[in-house]
Structure formats: structure tokens, C-alpha cells
Amino acid sequence: xxxxxxxxxxxxxxxxxxxxxxxxxxxxxxxxxxxxxxxxxxxxxxxxxxxxxxxxxxxxxxxxxxxxxxxxxxxxxxxxxxxxxxxxxxxxxxxxxxxxxxxxxxxxxxxxxxxxxxxxxxxxxxxxxxxxxxxxxxxxxxxxxxxxxxxxxxxxxxxxxxxx
Numbered sequence: 001x002x003x004x005x006x007x008x009x010x011x012x013x014x015x016x017x018x019x020x021x022x023x024x025x026x027x028x029x030x031x032x033x034x035x036x037x038x039x040x041x042x043x044x045x046x047x048x049x050x051x052x053x054x055x056x057x058x059x060x061x062x063x064x065x066x067x068x069x070x071x072x073x074x075x076x077x078x079x080x081x082x083x084x085x086x087x088x089x090x091x092x093x094x095x096x097x098x099x100x101x102x103x104x105x106x107x108x109x110x111x112x113x114x115x116x117x118x119x120x121x122x123x124x125x126x127x128x129x130x131x132x133x134x135x136x137x138x139x140x141x142x143x144x145x146x147x148x149x150x151x152x153x154x155x156x157x158x159x160x161x162x163x164x
Contacts, residue, residue, distance in 0.1 A: 005033045
């Protein structure tokens with residue numbers, strides 16, 4: 001058990017012949033009491049400062065731990081966002097490829113359809129041209145026959161009308 005200032009103050013020394021000067025011993029003990037009290041106060045202040053510093057250290061350790069956890073959570077969130085963005089980008093690319101394939105297939109189908117229609121129109125134009133040529137040739141052939149020559153003279157019907 002440590003010595004207290006009160007223990008020093010209440011300490012009684014036995015008396016002997018040729019002993020120490022009682023006033024000198026009391027003055028010295030008073031001085032020791034004052035110094036001892038000062039040391040105890042200083043020790044308490046240092047302990048209080050140590051406690052305050054320990055509390056601050058604990059606080060900063062807690063902050064550090066929280067920051068570390070926050071950084072880890074933020075990193076995980078960033079990784080998840082990056083992963084989701086990558087997946088979404090892949091889905092967008094796949095969707096775009098599907099749309100491109102669909103557009104290409106539709107274009108090819110329409111192109112084939114138009115090509116078939118053009119071929120059909122060419123055939124119809126060729127048939128029309130052949131029929132028209134045949135008709136014109138038939139008309140020219142009809143015009144080139146001698147029977148038209150007999151029609152060129154005055155007809156009996158017109159001469160009857162003129163006489164009439």
C-alpha cells in the first residue's frame with residue numbers, strides 16, 4: 001500500500017536522547033508532504049491526460065476501422081457497379097447485334113422481293129413488247145396487202161351519197 005501525505009503528516013517518531021531537532025524534522029516532513037502532494041497531483045494529471053489520449057487514440061482507431069470498412073464497402077460497390085455495367089454493356093451489344101441481324105435479314109428479304117418484282121416486270125415488259133410488236137407487225141402486214149388498194153378508190157357508198 002502506497003504512502004499518502006496524511007500518513008507522512010501523522011507519522012510520529014519516537015524520542016531519544018540526542019535525537020533530531022523536532023522543528024527541523026517537522027519542517028522537513030511538511031516540505032515532503034507538499035512535494036509528495038504535488039507529485040500525486042501531477043501524477044493524477046498525467047493519468048488523466050493519458051486517459052484522454054487513450055480515449056482519443058481509441059476514437060481514432062475506431063475512425064480508422066470505420067474508414068477501412070467504408071473503403072472496403074466502397075471498393076466492393078465499385079466492383080459490383082463495374083461488373084453490372086460490363087454485363088449491361090454485353091447485353092446492349094448482344095441486343096444491337098440481334099437488331100443488326102434482323103435489319104440485315106429484313107433488308108435481304110426485301111432486296112430479294114424487289115429483285116423478283118423487277119424480274120417479273122422485265123418479263124411482263126418483254127411479253128408486252130412482243131405482243132405490241134406482233135400487233136404492229138400484223139397491222140403493217142395488213143396495210144401492205146393489196147386489198148387496201150381497192151379501198152383507195154371511190155367507194156360505191158360515197159358515190160351514192162354524193163349523187164344523192
